[in-house]
Amino acid sequence: MSIPQDLKYTKSHEWVRLEEDGSATIGITQHAQELLGDMVFVETPGVGRTLKQGEECAVVESVKAASDVYAPIAGEVIAINPELESAPEKINQDAYAAWLFKLKPANVADLDNLLDYAAYRKMLESEET
Amino acid sequence: MLIFEHSRPGRRNYSQSPGATADVTGIPPDLMRKTPPMLPEVSEMDAVRHYTRLSQKNFSIDTQFYPLGSCTMKYNPRACNSLAMLPQFLARHPRAPESTGQGFLACMYELQEILKDVTGMAGVCLTPMAGAQGELIGIAMIRAYHESRGDSARTEIIVPDAAHGTNPATAVMCGYKVVEIATDKEGDVDMDALKAAVGPQTAGLMLTNPSTLGVFEKNVAEMSKIVHQAGGLLYYDGANLNAILGKVKPGDMGFDVIHINLHKTFSTPHGGGGPGSAPVGVAPRLLPFMPVPVVAYEDEKYRWLTEKEIPQSIGRLSAHMGNAGVLLRAYVYVRLLGAEGMHRVAEFAALNANYLMVELRKAGFELAYPTRRASHEFIVTLKDLKEKTGVTAMNVAKRLLDKGFHAPTTYFPLLVPECLLIEPAETESKETLDAFVAAMKEILEEALTQPDLVKSAPHNTPVRRLDDVKAARELDLAWKQSLTRTATESPTLNAIPTVTPS
Numbered sequence: 001m002s003i004p005q006d007l008k009y010t011k012s013h014e015w016v017r018l019e020e021d022g023s024a025t026i027g028i029t030q031h032a033q034e035l036l037g038d039m040v041f042v043e044t045p046g047v048g049r050t051l052k053q054g055e056e057c058a059v060v061e062s063v064k065a066a067s068d069v070y071a072p073i074a075g076e077v078i079a080i081n082p083e084l085e086s087a088p089e090k091i092n093q094d095a096y097a098a099w100l101f102k103l104k105p106a107n108v109a110d111l112d113n114l115l116d117y118a119a120y121r122k123m124l125e126s127e128e129t
Numbered sequence: 130m131l132i133f134e135h136s137r138p139g140r141r142n143y144s145q146s147p148g149a150t151a152d153v154t155g156i157p158p159d160l161m162r163k164t165p166p167m168l169p170e171v172s173e174m175d176a177v178r179h180y181t182r183l184s185q186k187n188f189s190i191d192t193q194f195y196p197l198g199s200c201t202m203k204y205n206p207r208a209c210n211s212l213a214m215l216p217q218f219l220a221r222h223p224r225a226p227e228s229t230g231q232g233f234l235a236c237m238y239e240l241q242e243i244l245k246d247v248t249g250m251a252g253v254c255l256t257p258m259a260g261a262q263g264e265l266i267g268i269a270m271i272r273a274y275h276e277s278r279g280d281s282a283r284t285e286i287i288v289p290d291a292a293h294g295t296n297p298a299t300a301v302m303c304g305y306k307v308v309e310i311a312t313d314k315e316g317d318v319d320m321d322a323l324k325a326a327v328g329p330q331t332a333g334l335m336l337t338n339p340s341t342l343g344v345f346e347k348n349v350a351e352m353s354k355i356v357h358q359a360g361g362l363l364y365y366d367g368a369n370l371n372a373i374l375g376k377v378k379p380g381d382m383g384f385d386v387i388h389i390n391l392h393k394t395f396s397t398p399h400g401g402g403g404p405g406s407a408p409v410g411v412a413p414r415l416l417p418f419m420p421v422p423v424v425a426y427e428d429e430k431y432r433w434l435t436e437k438e439i440p441q442s443i444g445r446l447s448a449h450m451g452n453a454g455v456l457l458r459a460y461v462y463v464r465l466l467g468a469e470g471m472h473r474v475a476e477f478a479a480l481n482a483n484y485l486m487v488e489l490r491k492a493g494f495e496l497a498y499p500t501r502r503a504s505h506e507f508i509v510t511l512k513d514l515k516e517k518t519g520v521t522a523m524n525v526a527k528r529l530l531d532k533g534f535h536a537p538t539t540y541f542p543l544l545v546p547e548c549l550l551i552e553p554a555e556t557e558s559k560e561t562l563d564a565f566v567a568a569m570k571e572i573l574e575e576a577l578t579q580p581d582l583v584k585s586a587p588h589n590t591p592v593r594r595l596d597d598v599k600a601a602r603e604l605d606l607a608w609k610q611s612l613t614r615t616a617t618e619s620p621t622l623n624a625i626p627t628v629t630p631s
Binding site: 035037065 | 543546597598601
């Protein structure tokens with residue numbers, strides 16, 4: 001299973017990357033897209049919206065189900081991925097490239113209470129059994 | 130091919146055309162039609178062949194085994210249809226006075242009484258027109274109850290994560306916040322999660338029993354106690370009532386409101402075959418809030434009760450008597466069954482499901498909840514098969530079509546990966562169930578030896594595999610026509626979009 005080592009993860013299968021400019025990029029994991037199957041629709045939060053950690057803020061809809069995406073950390077939405085509106089399948093093609101939105105973190109320390117690579121991998125392995 | 134594609138200008142079925150021209154004097158000129166209606170112009174034989182051909186391409190309960198989990202696709206007895214189609218019922222105007230519709234009202238009243246008895250509730254309203262509307266009415270009554278007591282701090286409805294998606298949607302539509310609670314490894318509601326979620330903010334709990342996981346909830350009595358002690362009410366989603374019909378009453382379990390899907394449990398045609406109907410039953414404390422109309426029997430006469438008699442009613446949510454034709458079919462069905470027959474529905478539904486479950490396990494399929502007995506349905510998971518062969522639950526479902534069976538429900542409930550939810554219903558014979566097991570066994574062997582055959586199924590159906598991703602992304606259900614006409618000419622078709630399955 002390919003899980004990038006430089007990202008942070010949530011129990012609800014979102015990933016976060018802290019960028020050099022201090023912003024945070026957020027998407028759903030390879031495992032999440034595999035469970036959901038072919039994506040048909042992505043609803044992203046509006047730019048400027050302020051999110052609390054754990055808040056429902058986006059929806060990914062596949063042929064099987066619609067699933068909520070939760071904000072891994074608190075912050076203000078500063079960008080959404082414009083590609084996903086017309087090409088939601090990009091999430092299926094590469095879940096770690098097809099980001100959903102970017103946040104200006106309210107508190108960078110929020111990242112510390114997320115899962116790191118090893119913890120997320122361990123969680124997936126325990127789900128397998 | 131669409132019926133419009135058979136259309137030729139001027140072609141008619143004269144023998145069935147209306148004879149005399151109707152008298153149209155008195156209709157204001159601005160309401161008169163200026164152009165002919167856009168109707169296909171075909172002969173009687175064209176029409177008969179067209180619809181017969183379509184029916185032959187269809188999968189239906191009249192032609193094939195239809196084990197679609199959570200949908201209760203049982204056989205619809207012909208008697209229900211023919212009696213509901215008596216000309217006196219068909220010709221009855223919904224606004225005719227009570228005095229000329231006593232027979233119809235008697236049927237509705239008796240149906241109300243029978244449903245009250247079988248669910249253990251104090252009142253039943255027949256008018257909700259589908260399960261989702263029944264839910265909406267049920268939760269709206271729970272809200273009206275709390276509000277009537279000035280209990281406005283109750284803002285949450287608790288819904289187990291195994292529930293049908295309509296449950297949380299209903300709660301949100303009624304202005305509540307949804308609190309989702311988890312399922313434990315055995316498939317029951319996690320009691321610790323329930324205890325943690327309940328409080329003075331709880332308006333109610335929506336429970337489906339047996340659950341969508343195909344198991345009877347073990348702790349219903351305790352759940353009922355916990356929610357009631359906190360001041361919340363209990364909603365029973367009757368989607369799976371077939372499994373307990375005539376055996377145990379939701380009213381006895383402490384439920385305050387229930388909806389019953391007549392189109393499932395009471396065998397009225399559905400799934401493209403007819404409209405739904407979802408009567409709602411209530412406990413005594415919710416009687417003042419029932420939607421109208423309901424039918425009463427007083428002084429040897431049947432009559433409607435309206436807002437006059439039920440002033441706190443949440444109101445009228447359906448026109449007239451709801452789906453009256455469906456209610457009549459359900460009425461005939463319950464009269465044919467009688468109390469004795471209702472027991473047998475639940476017994477044979479559970480027997481068929483458990484037999485099928487055991488036989489499929491013997492054939493090599495993995496059960497999602499192997500320690501549990503099936504209710505009226507059960508779940509097979511193909512997670513290991515997918516890992517080994519790449520063959521998914523959807524592939525197996527498509528291959529079943531090739532073998533003459535309707536597919537079970539796929540990928541629902543979401544809690545179980547690569548799942549098939551299988552519900553045989555009580556009307557199927559052992560021979561049919563055995564034939565289904567044999568087909569599933571063949572598919573399992575094909576998955577192991579020639580997986581591409583299964584992955585590219587179906588091969589024998591009138592339409593091959595559809596592009597469900599494209600269908601979901603570019604949803605287009607409307608027939609678009611392009612017609613030119615003048616006031617004197619009949620419509621002529623210019624171009625018709627063709628439907629090409631990919």
